Amino acid sequence: MQTFIITKVLLLVFFLMGIFSSAQITVSGKVSFKNKGVKDISVTLKDTYDGATTDVNGNYSFETSEKGKQILVFSNSKFVEVEKTIMIGNDNLTVNSDLKEQISEIDAVVISAGSIEASDKKRATTLLTPIDIYTTAGANGQISSALETLPGVQKIGETEGLFVRGGTGEETKFFMDGNLVNNFFGNSIPGIKSMDRLNTSLFKGNVFSSGGYSAAYGQALSSVLVLESIDFPERNSVDLGMSPLFITGGFQNVNEEKTRSFGIFGSYSNLGLMTKLIKFNNDFTKAPESFGTNFNFRIKNNKGGILKYYGSFDTNKIALQSESLEPNIDFDNTSLKGKNTFHNLSFRQKFGEYLLNLGSSYTFNSNFIDLSNTFQNSDINPNSIEIKGNYFNAKGTLERKINRISAIRAGIEFNQAKEKTDVALSPSPFVSNDQITSLFAETDLGFSNNLSAKVGLRSEYSSKINRWNLAPRLAMAYRISKNWTTSLAYGIFYQNPEQKYFGSNPLNYQKAEHYILQVQKSEEGRSFRLEAFYKNYSDLIKTKVLDYRPVAINNNGDGFAKGFEVFWRDKKSIKNIDYWVSYSYLDSKRDFQNYDQSLFPSFAAKHTLSVVAKKFVTDWKTGFNLSYTYASGRPFYNFQTDNNGDYHLNNQGKLKDFNALNFSLNYLPNLGKKEAKAFTILVLSVNNILGQKNIYGYQFSNDGLRSRPVLPSASTFVFIGCFINFGIDRTQDAINNNL
Known part of the structure; x- marks a missing residue:
């Protein structure tokens, strides 16, 4: 018995020693x-x-x-x-x-030099969404007007276009789902700015590049605005809008699976009533009137591919009378009849590791301006200008991802522009036809989560110029710390002279080189951006007057634009208030078009400041929005032509500084009512609420001895409207986004 006990004890000891020895x-x-x-x-x-x-x-x-x-x-x-x-x-x-770093699409640094992105929430800070645009006081729901509160964009009130970093309005191009949008703005007459043609609610985001943009886009010396339309509406809905200025209506229908949708929208506007309620600086003999309609459909196939179509048609009329600057003539009369149709088709499909994007757009635009003078109640010296244009764009891009943050893409693009200009006093109409074929390739290189690069190359052939160009693009980004990044971009950009300037003289591409350095900080609720830039212009066109129209005679023009910009947006520091501040400094000179020497551009200001603030008070069901814009006085020039049609500077001056404080109020009467079957917004907005007497420039007599200021249509403009949506409750969006 004792031996048996000893044996068991020894076995237990050896077992415990085994466990102990293993644990060591x-x-x-x-x-x-x-x-x-x-x-x-x-x-x-x-x-x-x-x-x-x-x-x-x-x-x-x-x-x-x-x-x-x-x-x-x-x-x-x-x-x-x-x-x-x-x-x-x-x-x-x-x-x-x-270890090796894990490459992450979310964590990777994104190249953003020259760009403000609002379409890819994973890789960029959302800055201007459609809600942002609608609630920016003074923007009147216009994309282009809201962008004027961002750094780099000039505040121009006398003509349409985005004037960016010393560039003209024609140097900015617009794209919808990758396709070129010609005539983004409505038809207008000199001195009156037209509005955007495309409805802001069509788009889920945008990328506005103020320079150094991707090789996928071309024919823009200064900047591009890339708009991305929504894939499918949230649900079936009916929209109505009413105001003293316009009436709108439309509907969207989408199936439960969100694989099919279509919609129709129409609008009619007439400024006649407003001209009786508000003092206008223009003497309208025909108040601005327009009619527009659009149609869209979207189809998703069983493999995830999406086909999207958007088509629109609009007409507008306007006529005004002003005292003539010429001796022995009482009045100058100007009238306009405009027509436009636009069609945009895009298709996106993924095939394994490849993404295919195909698209095309077509635009027809007709602009008829009738000019006459009134002397002792009779018309003399009648004149008219009619411009008709047909524009077609087609584009195909194939992209393949290399890893989570690297990709390579290549594509081909074709543009055709046909324009006919008929000046009544000219012996024959001018007809211009140009085809541009473009090839491009680009790669996104993610070296690590902290370092990335974008390298691209674009080449274009113009039948009008009869030669190829070659435009390299390069950008790099590096994360300095958790919230701080820096980006550097360089690129060469080409643009054809506008069709209206072509004549018998051979012309070349206009050229711009961009250098951009950016430092940016992004954190939850706050973003800061500091950007310095330099643009070198060469081969700009020089013009003279032949057969009653300006014609380009050579590409001997040049110029530069340099400066820096600051942008700060904060949704966190002040409770329930979203605000942003932007400041731009610009130094620029140009010798181009009708300039007879190198001058600071008349469409640019050295200093531009914008402040935007928004607050939604839930208890009052009301959103309050303010914006303030300041721009230092722009120069103005008067050029006269001699007997040979050459331009010479006659006199010059400087405008007073521009100031405008804008206010808008949005009231949601159905907020908090569960039984409400419609989402309603009542809008009140006042542009230039303090009535500042702003001047956009001067018009001169033929001899340059007399002038008159170019003024806004109304010094202070008041808008009241009601918008009703049956089918979509956006109450929470309204609160979250300060609607």
């Missing part, structure tokens, strides 16, 4: 990234609970009773997981490991 096996080592220890790396034996986490120096150590062949796993979300096969015996093990 220690696995330790160091985990490094780029020769530096990394903390918080999980080190475990696969399929066991044994393991440890590295300390601040990258060291780890743990004990295990496992034996034989095992797999040691090193893991952390920021690094590529590493597995190492080890053999555990009776001796302690030392296992070191070097």
Whole structure:
């Protein structure tokens, strides 16, 4: 019995010694990234609970009773997981490991030099959404007007266009779902700015590049605005809008699976009533009147491909009378009849690792301006200008992702423009036809989460110029710290002279080189951007007057634009208030078109400041919006032509500084009513609420001795409207976005 007990005790001792001896096996080592220890790396034996986490120096150590062949796993979300096969015996093990950074689409730094993005929420800070645009006081729901509150964009009130960093309005191009949009703005007469043609609610986001843009786009010396339309509406809905200025209506229909949708929208506007209620600076003999309609459909196939179509048609009329600057003539009469139709078709489909984008757009635009003078109640010297244009664009792009943040894309684009200009006093109409074929390739290179580059090349052939160009593009971005990044961009950009300037003289592409350096900080609720830029212009066209119209005679013009910009947006510091501030400094000179010497452009201001603030008060069901814009006085010039049609500077001056404080109020009467079947917004907006007497420029007599200021249509403009949507409750969006 005693022997049996001793035997059991010995067996128990040996068993415990075995367990004890197994537990003494220690696995330790160091985990490094780029020769530096990394903390918080999980080190475990696969399929066991044994393991440890590295300390601040990258060291780890743990004990295990496992034996034989095992797999040691090193893991952390920021690094590529590493597995190492080890053999555990009776001796302690030392296992070191070097890690590789995990490339993440969300964490990777994004190239943003020259760009403000609002379409890719994963990779960019959303700055201007459709809600932002609708609630920016003074923008009147116009994309282009809202962009004028951002750095780099000039405040121009006498003509349409985005004037960016010393560039003309024609140097900015607009794209919808990748396709070129010609005649983005409505038809107008000199001195009166027309509105955007495309409805802001069509789009889910935008990328506005004030320089250094992608090789996928061309024919723009200064900037591009890339608009991305919504894929499918949220649900069936009916929209109505009413005001003293216009009436609108339309509907959207979408199936439950969101694979089919279509919609129709129409609008009619007439400024006649407003001219009786508000004092206008223009003497309208025919108040601005317009009618427009559009149609859209979207189809999604069973493989995820989406076909989208948008088509529109609009007409407008306007006529005004002004006292003549010429002797012995009482009045100058100007009238306009405009027509426009636009069609945009796009298709997007993924084939395995490849993404195919196809699209085309077509525009027809007719602009008839009738000019006459009134002397003793009779018309003399009648004249008219009629411009008809047909524009076609087709584009195809194929993209393949290399990894999560790297990709390569290439494509081909074709543009055709046909214009006919008929001046009544000219012996014959002028007809111009140009075809531009473009090839482009570009790659996004993600070297790490902190370093990326975009390298592109674009080449274009113009039948009018009869030669190819070659435009390299390069951009790099580096993350300095968690919230700070820096970007650098360089590119060459070409643009054909406008069709109206072509004549018998051979012309070349106009050229601009962009250099952009940006520093940006982004954190939750706040963003800051500082950007410096330099643009060098060459081969700009020079013009003279032939057959009653300006014609380009050569490409001997040049110029530069340089400066810096600051942008700050904050939704966090002041409770329930969203605001942004932008400031731009610009130094520029140009010798181009009718300039007879190098001058600071008449469409540019040295200093521009914008402040936008928004607040929604839930208890009052009301959103309050303010914006203020300041621009230092722009120069103005009067050029006269001699008998040969050459321009000479006759006199010049400087406008007074521009100031405008705008206010808008949005009231939601159905807010909080669960039984409400419609989402209603009542809008009151006042542009230039303080009535500042702003001047946009001067018009001169033929001899240059007399002039009159170019004024806004109304010094202070008041708008009241009601918008009703049956089918979509946007109450929460309204609160969250300060609607």
